[in-house]
Amino acid sequence: xxxxxxxxxxxxxxxxxxxxxxxxxxxxxxxxxxxxxxxxxxxxxxxxxxxxxxxxxxxxxxxxxxxxxxxxxxxxxxxxxxxxxxxxxxxxxxxxxxxxxxxxxxxxxxxxxxxxxxxxxxxxxxxxxxxxxxxxxxxxxxxxxxxxxxxxxxxxxxxxxxxxxxxxxxxxxxxxxxxxxxxxxxxxxxxxxxxxxxxxxxxxxxxxxxxxxxxxxxxxxxxxxxxxxxxxxxxxxxxxxxxx
Numbered sequence: 034x035x036x037x038x039x040x041x042x043x044x045x046x047x048x049x050x051x052x053x054x055x056x057x058x059x060x061x062x063x064x065x066x067x068x069x070x071x072x073x074x075x076x077x078x079x080x081x082x083x084x085x086x087x088x089x090x091x092x093x094x095x096x097x098x099x100x101x102x103x104x105x106x107x108x109x110x111x112x113x114x115x116x117x118x119x120x121x122x123x124x125x126x127x128x129x130x131x132x133x134x135x136x137x138x139x140x141x142x143x144x145x146x147x148x149x150x151x152x153x154x155x156x157x158x159x160x161x162x163x164x165x166x167x168x169x170x171x172x173x174x175x176x177x178x179x180x181x182x183x184x185x186x187x188x189x190x191x192x193x194x195x196x197x198x199x200x201x202x203x204x205x206x207x208x209x210x211x212x213x214x215x216x217x218x219x220x221x222x223x224x225x226x227x228x229x230x231x232x233x234x235x236x237x238x239x240x241x242x243x244x245x246x247x248x249x250x251x252x253x254x255x256x257x258x259x260x261x262x263x264x265x266x267x268x269x270x271x272x273x274x275x276x277x
Contacts, residue, residue, distance in 0.1 A: 105169035
């Protein structure tokens with residue numbers, strides 16, 4: 034019987050990380066898959082969001098921070114090496130994917146010694162958001178992923194993301210004050226936080242087998258790089274590369 038696994042992989046280009054993130058779901062695993070990863074500086078918008086409503090594009094361009102798009106919904110997030118990304122892929126139907134992810138992240142933060150509460154599409158410590166959640170489904174399963182601010186300064190997030198628009202629309206991000214573990218006084222390294230995620234995941238999913246990416250996952254990554262993540266119009270407007 035195939036059991037849950039943690040895939041260990043890292044790619045230099047944030048677009049390649051986003052392609053692999055989606056590839057884990059497209060490969061239709063038979064058991065839960067965990068992936069813990071980080072990006073260099075970038076802004077990532079949700080699947081249907083408008084960049085002009087979410088991002089200070091001029092500041093991003095001036096600072097050399099790319100603006101990218103992911104396949105899941107949810108709000109816009111700033112990634113840097115101080116922000117840990119946790120991807121959980123679950124096979125088959127699930128009625129409460131955000132609940133499963135919320136339980137995992139709540140347990141992770143508790144393992145690190147902080148009380149937290151689940152709120153609107155995220156995890157909060159006090160009134161500050163620590164984790165943001167998003168979900169993407171296919172016919173064979175679902176992908177739920179979370180950010181976890183380890184040391185990213187709130188000022189960096191605010192530098193690149195807009196304030197809430199005066200004319201709110203359904204796909205706009207839900208703006209919240211953010212604060213990292215470090216800003217809550219919990220100065221843990223990425224390795225220690227990663228270990229806490231693994232402990233919490235094993236308690237909920239069962240013992241995780243560590244593995245490299247499968248051939249199928251890498252093939253899906255290459256396909257998605259071509260149709261989406263290496264195609265500028267995907268990131269700009271959510272349009273896929275036309276079939277040749």
